[in-house]
Amino acid sequence: MEFSAAGRLEVRITAADVGKRVSVRCLREPGVAAEKFTDTVGVLTSWDDGVLLITRKSGESVRIAQSTVVAGKVVPPAPARRRGPAASYEELARVAARAWRPVESEWLGEWELRAAAGFTRRANSVLPLGEPGTSLDDALSAVRRWYEARGLPAYVQTATGAEGTQELLCAELERRGWVREVTAEVWTGALAPVADRAEGAGVVLSREADEAWLARYQRKGVSEVALRVLGSGPSVWFATVPGAEAPAAIGRCVVDGRWASFAAVEVDPGQRRRGLATAVMAALARRALDEGASAAWLQVEADNAGARALYAGMGFSAHHAYHHYRAPEGADRREGARA
Numbered sequence: 001m002e003f004s005a006a007g008r009l010e011v012r013i014t015a016a017d018v019g020k021r022v023s024v025r026c027l028r029e030p031g032v033a034a035e036k037f038t039d040t041v042g043v044l045t046s047w048d049d050g051v052l053l054i055t056r057k058s059g060e061s062v063r064i065a066q067s068t069v070v071a072g073k074v075v076p077p078a079p080a081r082r083r084g085p086a087a088s089y090e091e092l093a094r095v096a097a098r099a100w101r102p103v104e105s106e107w108l109g110e111w112e113l114r115a116a117a118g119f120t121r122r123a124n125s126v127l128p129l130g131e132p133g134t135s136l137d138d139a140l141s142a143v144r145r146w147y148e149a150r151g152l153p154a155y156v157q158t159a160t161g162a163e164g165t166q167e168l169l170c171a172e173l174e175r176r177g178w179v180r181e182v183t184a185e186v187w188t189g190a191l192a193p194v195a196d197r198a199e200g201a202g203v204v205l206s207r208e209a210d211e212a213w214l215a216r217y218q219r220k221g222v223s224e225v226a227l228r229v230l231g232s233g234p235s236v237w238f239a240t241v242p243g244a245e246a247p248a249a250i251g252r253c254v255v256d257g258r259w260a261s262f263a264a265v266e267v268d269p270g271q272r273r274r275g276l277a278t279a280v281m282a283a284l285a286r287r288a289l290d291e292g293a294s295a296a297w298l299q300v301e302a303d304n305a306g307a308r309a310l311y312a313g314m315g316f317s318a319h320h321a322y323h324h325y326r327a328p329e330g331a332d333r334r335e336g337a338r339a
Contacts, residue, residue: 009071015047019168023075024054026068040064041075043160045171053171057161058302059183059323061174077163085188085258085295089162089320090129092186092297097127099254099261101232103225106146109133113146117225121182121324125155128169136172144327154327155181162320170323177328184301189316191260191296195285197314198275203283204240213238215246216266230264237287239280243268249276253284260288262298265307277310 013022022044028036042056052064102114102123110130116123124147132139140156147154156173159165174180206213209230214222222230230236233254241249248271252264262284267276285296298316300307 011069011072013044013072013074017074018044018047020044020074021077022054023073024052024064024069025071026064027070028068037070043167045167046175055160055167055170057321059158059160059170059180059321061171085190087188087295087297087319089159089164092188092319093127093129093159095256095259095297096122096186096261096299098256099233099263100229103228104150108139108142111139111143113143115147115150115152116229117223118152119219119223119226119229121155122157123229124152125157125324127157128166136169140176140327147327156325157322158325159186159320159322161318165320170325173325178325179328180323181326182301182324183321184299185318185321186297186299187311187316188295188297188319189311189314191285191289191294193315194281194296195289196282198279198282201279202241203279204242205283205287206238206240207236209238209252210240212242212247213240213250216240216243216250216268217264218266233261235291237284239284241276241280243271249280251277251280251284253288255288255291255293258292258294260285260293260296262296278314281314 009025013024021042023039023041025037025039028038040054040056040062042054042062044052045055045061046053047066050066052066052069054062054064056062097112100120100122102116104115106113109132110128111132112127112129114123114125114127118124126143143156144154156178158170158173160167160170209217209227219226230252233256235255237253237255239251239253240247246268249267250264251262251266254261262281265277265280288296296316297319298311300311
């Protein structure tokens with residue numbers, strides 16, 4: 001916190017600092033003892049009518065009454081990661097997009113509108129990679145019309161928690177009534193340690209998701225559209241550990257330059273805790289190393305404790321969070337028409 005020369009706390013932020021990363025100390029409740037403080041660090045996403053809105057790294061929005069603020073300052077961006085590969089949000093967002101392609105897409109400025117008959121939110125949401133080339137209200141109206149024409153709900157994928165992420169867009173979507181439905185994280189790590197984790201004996205690699213692989217995949221009744229999404233990417237590999245009736249474990253990897261992504265790592269519930277997930281990832285990692293990759297990324301939901309423990313043990317750590325916002329039901333076609 002900032003102190004004056006006399007040792008007193010000072011507020012050194014104003015509404016002009018919206019969009020910057022700040023640290024704010026405030027009273028838990030107006031009028032309580034001075035030692036009853038709480039600290040909030042995040043991006044200042046608005047300061048209106050005596051209320052500060054700060055978006056934390058996790059995407060959580062915190063509302064703070066200006067009357068309770070006792071100290072505040074602008075702070076530098078989150079410190080650079082000290083382990084694992086260095087990467088910007090934009091680089092990872094583009095790599096992730098290439099690893100899970102929709103069957104149809106269209107650009108609105110620097111926003112990519114993506115559709116794949118409803119198969120996964122990632123392939124059926126807007127990916128903002130810059131400005132839409134028009135006002136936000138007009139852009140969101142165009143987004144709603146585009147998805148409505150395809151019989152799909154309108155989603156916007158956003159990110160928080162790294163340099164260049166979209167805390168301000170998150171706040172604007174929430175202001176307009178868009179509902180955050182899913183939050184997950186992108187984790188990154190070095191690829192070689194993953195390859196060294198296990199021998200990967202018994203893991204079969206293929207360029208296609210065959211019937212056996214699909215029998216273990218958690219999404220049942222996979223359509224032709226889903227197969228196109230699963231098979232999309234610069235260099236796609238599917239891993240299978242054969243089993244009696246269905247594979248004991250599966251996984252998917254996409255190699256894209258220096259990056260390798262891991263997804264759909266699934267294990268027969270009756271054969272968990274036997275190192276099969278590690279073996280699958282090790283086999284895929286070795287193939288990715290052979291193709292010149294050196295870094296790895298994956299996506300994991302916040303409440304998947306087992307997966308988080310597995311990936312942390314392999315040297316992965318969180319880079320940023322991402323969220324899917326769904327358009328509110330029954331809202332006016334033109335976003336600017338809201339009250």
